[in-house]
Amino acid sequence: MPRLPQLTVETADEEQRELLEGTLKQLGKLPNLYAALANGPAALRGYLAMREALVGGSFSARQREQLALFIAQHNDCTYCVSAHTLRGGKVGLSEQELLDTRHGTDSGDPHMDQVLRFAGAVMATGGRVTDASLVDARAAGVTDAEIAEIVGHVALNVLSNFFNHVAQPDLDFPLVPAQLAE
Numbered sequence: 487m488p489r490l491p492q493l494t495v496e497t498a499d500e501e502q503r504e505l506l507e508g509t510l511k512q513l514g515k516l517p518n519l520y521a522a523l524a525n526g527p528a529a530l531r532g533y534l535a536m537r538e539a540l541v542g543g544s545f546s547a548r549q550r551e552q553l554a555l556f557i558a559q560h561n562d563c564t565y566c567v568s569a570h571t572l573r574g575g576k577v578g579l580s581e582q583e584l585l586d587t588r589h590g591t592d593s594g595d596p597h598m599d600q601v602l603r604f605a606g607a608v609m610a611t612g613g614r615v616t617d618a619s620l621v622d623a624r625a626a627g628v629t630d631a632e633i634a635e636i637v638g639h640v641a642l643n644v645l646s647n648f649f650n651h652v653a654q655p656d657l658d659f660p661l662v663p664a665q666l667a668e
Contacts, residue, residue: 553605560609
């Protein structure tokens, strides 16, 4: 059961309704994460603005989904693992690629492997990555723009993961448990 109300266009106040309608227009649906995040219009507005900015960044839709799935897995967020598994499939990730991304294992793409490895280092160190992590990322062709955006993706996805842990919205995607089988 959700711990925060999942607002609808009908139950929202004017400011919330405007944000929810914008989300519907942008995504074509209103995921329960957004419906709950609308309880704090400033939080939803900030989330949407950062999401929109990163969509226009260096990473393709496929790479953004890999980052989001990897981060959700790291944060044990079943809601986001479920959502990004579905979305990852829609952008062409195979079942094996989705599983490899969740494990952070070799994807066959050295650049993306290093992107995920660097994202993992950012999460593991609270951003206090080593010089060696930066050298390794750059050696794999990760640009300075991508390094900045990786940190942005970590921040965006940690926001949604942690908010889901707090709000516990109803799952509106096919269930993919965040716990991986060993």
